[in-house]
Amino acid sequence: xxxxxxxxxxxxxxxxxxxxxxxxxxxxxxxxxxxxxxxxxxxxxxxxxxxxxxxxxxxxxxxxxxxxxxxxxxxxxxxxxxxxxxxxxxxxxxxxxxxxxxxxxxxxxxxxxxxxxxxxxxxxxxxxxxxxxxxxxxxxxxxxxxxxxxxxxxxxxxxxxxxxxxxxxxxxxxxxxxxxxxxxxxxxxxxxxxxxxxxxxxxxxxxxxxxxxxxxxxxxxxxxxxxxxxxxxxxxxxxxxxxxxxxxxxxxxxxxxxxxxxxxxxxxxxxxxxxxxxxxxxxxxxxxxxxxxxxxxxxxxxxxxxxxxxxxxxxxx
Amino acid sequence: xxxxxxxxxxxxxxxxxxxxxxxxxxxxxxxxxxxxxxxxxxxxxxxxxxxxxxxxxxxxxxxxxxxxxxxxxxxxxxxxxxxxxxxxxxxxxxxxxxxxxxxxxxxxxxxxxxxxxxxxxxxxxxxxxxxxxxxxxxxxxxxxxxxxxxxxxxxxxxxxxxxxxxxxxxxxxxxxxxxxxxxxxxxxxxxxxxxxxxxxxxxxxxxxxxxxxxxxxxxxxxxxxxxxxxxxxxxxxxxxxxxxxxxxxxxxxxxxxxxxxxxxxxxxxxxxxxxxxxxxxxxxxxxxxxxx
Amino acid sequence: xxxxxxxxxxxxxxxxxxxxxxxxxxxxxxxxxxxxxxxxxxxxxxxxxxxxxxxxxxxxxxxxxxxxxxxxxxxxxxxxxxxxxxxxxxxxxxxxxxxxxxxxxxxxxxxxxxxxxxxxxxxxxxxxxxxxxxxxxxxxxxxxxxxxxxxxxxxxxxxxxxxxxxxxxxxxxxxxxxxxxxxxxxxxxxxxxxxxxxxxxxxxxxxxxxxxxxxxxxxxxxxxxxxxxxxxxxxxxxxxxxxxxxxxxxxxxxxxxxxxxxxxxxxxxxxxxxxxxxxxxxxxxxxxxxxxxxxxxxxxxxxxxxxxxxxxxxx
Numbered sequence: 001x002x003x004x005x006x007x008x009x010x011x012x013x014x015x016x017x018x019x020x021x022x023x024x025x026x027x028x029x030x031x032x033x034x035x036x037x038x039x040x041x042x043x044x045x046x047x048x049x050x051x052x053x054x055x056x057x058x059x060x061x062x063x064x065x066x067x068x069x070x071x072x073x074x075x076x077x078x079x080x081x082x083x084x085x086x087x088x089x090x091x092x093x094x095x096x097x098x099x100x101x102x103x104x105x106x107x108x109x110x111x112x113x114x115x116x117x118x119x120x121x122x123x124x125x126x127x128x129x130x131x132x133x134x135x136x137x138x139x140x141x142x143x144x145x146x147x148x149x150x151x152x153x154x155x156x157x158x159x160x161x162x163x164x165x166x167x168x169x170x171x172x173x174x175x176x177x178x179x180x181x182x183x184x185x186x187x188x189x190x191x192x193x194x195x196x197x198x199x200x201x202x203x204x205x206x207x208x209x210x211x212x213x214x215x216x217x218x219x220x221x222x223x224x225x226x227x228x229x230x231x232x233x234x235x236x237x238x239x240x241x242x243x244x245x246x247x248x249x250x251x252x253x254x255x256x257x258x259x260x261x262x263x264x265x266x267x268x269x270x271x272x273x274x275x276x277x278x279x280x281x282x283x284x285x286x287x288x289x290x291x292x293x294x295x296x297x298x299x300x301x302x303x304x305x306x307x308x309x310x311x312x313x314x315x316x317x
Numbered sequence: 318x319x320x321x322x323x324x325x326x327x328x329x330x331x332x333x334x335x336x337x338x339x340x341x342x343x344x345x346x347x348x349x350x351x352x353x354x355x356x357x358x359x360x361x362x363x364x365x366x367x368x369x370x371x372x373x374x375x376x377x378x379x380x381x382x383x384x385x386x387x388x389x390x391x392x393x394x395x396x397x398x399x400x401x402x403x404x405x406x407x408x409x410x411x412x413x414x415x416x417x418x419x420x421x422x423x424x425x426x427x428x429x430x431x432x433x434x435x436x437x438x439x440x441x442x443x444x445x446x447x448x449x450x451x452x453x454x455x456x457x458x459x460x461x462x463x464x465x466x467x468x469x470x471x472x473x474x475x476x477x478x479x480x481x482x483x484x485x486x487x488x489x490x491x492x493x494x495x496x497x498x499x500x501x502x503x504x505x506x507x508x509x510x511x512x513x514x515x516x517x518x519x520x521x522x523x524x525x526x527x528x529x530x531x532x533x534x535x536x537x538x539x540x541x542x543x544x545x546x547x548x549x550x551x552x553x554x555x556x557x558x559x560x561x562x563x564x565x566x567x568x569x570x571x572x573x574x575x576x577x578x579x580x581x582x583x584x585x586x587x588x589x590x591x592x593x594x595x596x597x598x599x600x601x602x603x604x605x606x607x608x609x
Numbered sequence: 610x611x612x613x614x615x616x617x618x619x620x621x622x623x624x625x626x627x628x629x630x631x632x633x634x635x636x637x638x639x640x641x642x643x644x645x646x647x648x649x650x651x652x653x654x655x656x657x658x659x660x661x662x663x664x665x666x667x668x669x670x671x672x673x674x675x676x677x678x679x680x681x682x683x684x685x686x687x688x689x690x691x692x693x694x695x696x697x698x699x700x701x702x703x704x705x706x707x708x709x710x711x712x713x714x715x716x717x718x719x720x721x722x723x724x725x726x727x728x729x730x731x732x733x734x735x736x737x738x739x740x741x742x743x744x745x746x747x748x749x750x751x752x753x754x755x756x757x758x759x760x761x762x763x764x765x766x767x768x769x770x771x772x773x774x775x776x777x778x779x780x781x782x783x784x785x786x787x788x789x790x791x792x793x794x795x796x797x798x799x800x801x802x803x804x805x806x807x808x809x810x811x812x813x814x815x816x817x818x819x820x821x822x823x824x825x826x827x828x829x830x831x832x833x834x835x836x837x838x839x840x841x842x843x844x845x846x847x848x849x850x851x852x853x854x855x856x857x858x859x860x861x862x863x864x865x866x867x868x869x870x871x872x873x874x875x876x877x878x879x880x881x882x883x884x885x886x887x888x889x890x891x892x893x894x895x896x897x898x899x900x901x902x903x904x905x906x907x908x909x910x911x912x913x914x915x916x917x918x919x920x921x922x923x924x
Contacts, residue, residue: 052828078833086830099825102920103843113829148919164829443620447627450900452862455880462884462892463638539753543866546755547877549884562756566870569759570767577763580756591751 003030004066005204006051006172011063011074013043013050013228018273020059021046021228022281025300026307028221030171033195033205035215035236037251038225044208045094046228048174050074051206052091053081068171087117090165091174092194095181096157100149106133106160107145110167117168132163136193155186162194169201176208191218212251216240224248227273227281234306244303244313246288280309288312338600345596351589359406368396370403370556379572389574391564393554397574400556401582407557408586411472412537416530418476419537423483424526428514430484431491445488448481453540456481461549471550475541479533486529490522528601535590542583558583610922614912621908628900629681632893633674639889646887686894700879700894707777707875708864714791715798715860715867716853723803724849727810732837734815742807750804754863758797758870765793777873798867802860809852813845820844847917854910858903 006028013021021043028034036044050061051073065073068088076084093099101109110132111125120128126145133141136159149157158178165173175194179187195218198205209215215222215236222236224247232245243249277283283293290312300307304316339346358365367387374394382389388397430441448456453475460474495518544550545559553560558579565575636643644661645652661667665676680686686696730742765772772793780787817823818841826840827833865877872878876895883891915921 054824054827082830082832084830085828091825091828093821093825093828095821098821101822101826101840101844103918104840112831117830148922150920161825443623443627446620446624447631447900450624450628450858450903451896452858452899452903454862454865455858455896455899458865458880458884459635459892459896462887462889463635463640465640535751542753543755543862546866547869547881549881559755562759566759569763573763573767576756576759580753580759584752584756587753588748588751591747595747 004028005030005032005068007066008047008051009064009066011047011050011061011065013046013055013062014060015058019228019276020273021050024063024225024228024230026221026223026230026233028172028204028206031199031202031204032221033198033207033219034221034223035207035209035219036223036225037209037212037215040210041227042225043228044225045176047225048091048176048206048208052085052089052174053078086113086170087168088171089174090168090170090172091176092158092161092165092178094177096161096178097149097154097181099161100157102149104148105145106147106149106152110145110160110164113164113167129163129167132167133160136160136163136166136197138163154182155190158182158186158190159193162190162197166197166201166203170203173198173203173205174208175205177210178207180210212240224251227276229281230300230307230309231282232306232308232310233300238305242304242316244306244308244316245310246286246312246314247282249314250287280311288314338596342596344592348589348592348596351585352593355405355586355589356409358402359409362402362406366396366399366402368399370399371395371554373554379568379575381572382574382578388578389572391561391575392568392572395554395556397561397578400561401558401579403556404558404561404579404582405586407468407551407555408538408542408583411468411475411541412534414472415475415479415537415541416533418473419479419483419533420526420530422477422480423485423487425484426480427484427487428491428518428522431488432495432510432514432518445481445484449485451478451481453478453482453536454543457540457544458547458549461544466549466552468551468555471541471544474544475537478540479537482533482536483526483529487522487526490525491518494518494521524601528597531597532594535587535594538583538590539587610915617908617911621904624904625901628904629678629897630674632897632900633677635893635896636677636889637670639887641887643889681897687890689888689891696890696894700876700891700898704874704876704879705898706779707873708861708868708877710780710787711791711794711798711867711873711875712857712860712864714795715802715864718795719799719802719806720849720853722799723806724810726803727807728814728837728842730807730811731814731818739811742811746804746807748804749800750808752800754797754801755866755870757800758794758867761793761797762870776871777875794867794871794873797870798860798863801863802856805852805856806849809848810845813848814841817841817844847914850910850913850917854907857906858899861899861902 004027008027009025011021011024012019024043024047026034036047038044046055046059049055050059051065053073053076055061056078061074063074064071067073067084070076070084073084100106107126107129110129111120111122114120114125114128115122118125130141130145133144138144138156138159144152144156144160149160152160158181161178173194178194179190182190191214194205194207197203207215207219209219219236221234222239223233224231224239224245226247231247232239232243239248240252243252277294279292279294279296280286280289280298283289286293293311296311298309298311300309302308303313339349372395374390377386377390377394379392380386380390380394382397386396386398388401390396391400426441426445430438430445433441451459456478457471457474460477461470464470464473541550542557542559542562545557546563548560548563550559551557553564561579562576562583565572565577565579568575644657644664644666648657648660665673668676684697684701686700688694689696689699726742726746730739733739772789776790778787778790780791814837818837823836823840826836831840861876864875865880867873868875868877869881876898879891880895883889883895
């Protein structure tokens with residue numbers, strides 16, 4: 001990883017008294033794809049929202065996130081955010097149907113970004129928008145411009161979202177479970193579309209994913225989260241071929257045993273954010289937990305080509 | 318003025334340990350005390366009022382507030398404080414009987430519209446629409462035009478004007494209750510229609526109706542005092558706030574207390590009732606109906 | 610969409626007919642024999658019968674109703690018993706424009722003040738601003754408008770001496786003087802409506818701001834102001850237009866009171882005068898006019914929904 005695009009250090013988020021993200025660190029190279037993996041409620045979407053500056057007024061965000069030449073995204077004022085968002089940072093949301101404004105046409109929502117961020121003229125923006133819609137595989141793009149979101153199918157809505165997100169060739173794209181609201185048959189198409197488009201444009205991408213198999217197939221790097229803490233992070237091949245953290249191993253075994261690629265929660269449940277152990281947050285469910293796991297928090301350390309936060313890691317497979 | 322916004326999801330049954338309603342909503346409590354104060358004034362008017370409210374005096378015309386007449390006197394030399402105290406009596410009594418008429422009419426019409434189906438329901442709904450097409454004050458004016466002026470006429474006029482709003486809310490409640498399983502089940506067991514209405518529907522809409530009644534008291538007071546203000550409601554020298562405000566209107570430049578005192582009494586009562594109404598609605602109305 | 614509109618128009622027609630029957634009955638229920646009232650105290654049986662036949666009062670009630678309806682629709686509202694002037698020109702050409710001008714100014718003022726306050730409340734939910742605005746809205750809604758009018762007259766016209774106290778100058782004749790005369794009445798009339806608009810705007814905006822498309826707009830780099838006033842506001846238009854339609858009746862009834870306070874020669878003064886002078890035809894005209902206005906505006910509101918929310922348009 002020679003050319004680092006994003007480097008997150010000690011990202012911590014408090015919502016009220018709850019620490020919903022605890023000291024999250026990871027980095028991402030230019031053109032790389034990273035998967036944030038974990039059960040629902042693990043804080044995956046919160047990471048994306050924090051790095052897009054969408055938590056203002058709702059939660060307290062600490063830590064630093066160096067992005068390209070900007071030393072720290074998290075301390076930017078609102079104005080500076082608005083120059084980055086949409087242009088260099090973009091986001092695709094879970095439910096495209098809800099993330100598109102129902103009162104404006106697809107064309108107007110798409111051209112607004114182009115005109116605002118790239119200062120294009122009306123005709124220029126329109127031509128560019130049609131080209132974008134074609135590139136995300138929407139047939140009859142010119143006619144779709146005047147369609148309202150509700151007139152499109154779920155798959156088409158998500159394609160429009162992808163087009164809007166990639167409109168200004170961002171350096172970094174967040175895809176927050178982009179397929180969870182879609183039919184299974186369309187899910188693969190959309191993921192492929194996002195990967196193709198980001199590869200083509202040389203953009204980096206952070207995928208928030210539920211699907212471990214998909215993460216291993218399509219992403220260069222993986223970050224495994226549990227209750228707001230990073231358990232294990234590294235190149236996805238290394239991590240998934242030979243998981244060292246008991247939690248990663250548990251996740252992987254679940255996938256294999258149940259035979260689906262969806263992440264089903266392993267036995268037990270994620271602890272409530274109100275009463276968390278002082279040490280490793282996974283300790284209460286961990287099969288290899290030691291007494292110190294509950295009291296001392298393990299720090300992320302480089303072990304066998306990945307970062308690992310565990311006092312009692314698994315042996316090499 | 319009001320408590321912090323109500324919680325997004327209002328649990329239907331609160332645990333016993335919740336703090337009392339009065340402690341949780343200090344403004345509600347304060348407003349309730351003010352409203353009850355007016356009720357007490359109305360009930361014990363003869364004991365509280367320092368003067369006879371219709372006693373005219375040539376020596377004491379338009380006396381400013383303070384001294385012997387605490388709130389001053391009007392252009393006939395009548396004591397304003399006494400008139401306000403008796404005025405509370407008229408306002409609340411008129412509102413009470415008007416609401417009785419409105420709620421009864423609304424109950425009949427609303428229940429009928431809620432329980433019928435098809436063409437009958439359609440016609441009843443258009444009938445309710447037609448009543449609602451007339452603002453309550455305009456409808457009351459039309460009734461006054463036919464009946465003439467006087468306290469009893471105002472009661473009838475205001476009462477009729479409230480039938481429309483009541484029937485609409487009653488219909489909504491009846492629809493909700495009758496869609497619930499037990500009424501359908503009673504229907505299946507071939508119990509007579511009247512029994513279903515009496516045993517199952519009426520008891521279940523009684524509570525929401527009671528909430529509506531408390532919320533609409535202020536509306537009745539406002540419409541009746543508006544009629545008097547227009548000079549077509551109760552007749553002088555009845556101590557009615559609307560009438561007193563109208564009488565003082567011409568003297569506003571040199572005797573502002575003539576309109577001001579009864580006006581403030583009316584405004585205070587209406588604001589207190591609005592706060593009480595909001596509190597009751599937020600606490601007890603699961604649907605949290607909007608302003609109307 | 611067309612079928613829905615047609616059904617709505619049909620419903621409206623039925624409601625209008627019921628209202629017209631009610632208005633017609635008002636005349637029938639009114640005490641006193643109109644023939645006697647018109648003839649005065651001294652008359653012969655022949656002249657009584659002649660006028661009765663001339664007025665069509667000897668025909669069956671249904672025929673009388675249809676004749677009356679026909680006359681009403683064609684603008685032939687008869688002459689005032691007392692003033693002997695043409696009622697249609699008096700009501701529609703003199704009184705109605707005054708009331709409509711006042712009402713329109715009050716609605717515009719209420720929107721101009723109420724919407725921003727409601728939006729501020731929603732954006733700063735649960736802050737001191739929100740609580741303060743909610744208190745203002747409640748006071749504004751509950752405060753009796755006719756008393757507020759008198760307070761404003763006392764303060765601005767008597768104490769400060771800034772505004773003309775009373776009377777109406779048609780803005781279409783002398784715009785500035787007309788507007789100056791309208792400031793206090795419009796402020797009086799709009800106060801309760803401002804409260805209504807604040808509450809509706811706040812509730813709708815709080816809901817809209819929680820929607821994912823708002824977050825998505827922020828994530829596209831759109832500035833906060835634009836997100837609220839373009840993405841948010843467009844989505845609260847429907848509840849806003851609905852409340853304006855539903856509260857029109859309350860505004861018209863407020864106008865009746867406001868006109869009396871400020872001595873504006875509108876429908877309100879006409880109605881009150883008619884009741885006191887027992888001019889039932891005038892009362893009836895006022896009732897019909899108010900109801901028709903309310904019904905037609907609400908039909909328009911209903912028919913505007915598909916334009917306000919694209920999701921209600923035909924696919």
